[in-house]
Amino acid sequence: MVSFRELLQSWQERAAAPRTAASYAVYLPLDDAARLHALAQMFPGRTPEQLITELLGTALQELAAAIPYVAGTRVIARDDQGDPVYEDAGLTPRFIELSRRFRAQLRTVPAARPARASPGKGRRRARLPKGKR
DSSP, X not given: OOOHHHHHHHHHHSOOOOOOSSOOOOOOOHHHHHHHHHHHXXXXXXXXXXXXXXXXXXXXXXXXXXXXXXXXXXXXEEOTTSOEEEEEOSSHHHHHXXXXXXXXXXXXXXXXXOOOOOTTOOOOOOXXXXXXX
16 A cells, blocks of 8 residues: 555656546546445445545545645744744645645636436446446
8 A cells, every 4th residue: 555655755756647627537446446335335325426525535635634844944933932933845835825726716617516316216326237236
């Protein structure tokens, strides 16, 4: 399993090709898809899409918390003992700024509304092939 720090390091070292934000559809690794289906069965009130959204949100929060602080050269404050507090020269300030910028851009794009289920019908779920449920 790759740690978040290792993942961050690999992202810094190898830039991915530009991608469109039009869709976030992904093909999951087999083991991850199996675990997703297990969670969907264990928590029937959640669709696989809801689980993915919540897991991704949690992962992104943990990722942001895992970005290491790198002391810069500029003093931005003093702590209770009068010692200098240096600006963060690591990835955190850039991540925060980019997140804010993209949030503002994405806010202006109308959100797609999920299709409503017909009365009396359940939500559509990703299905496993027969005999694999």
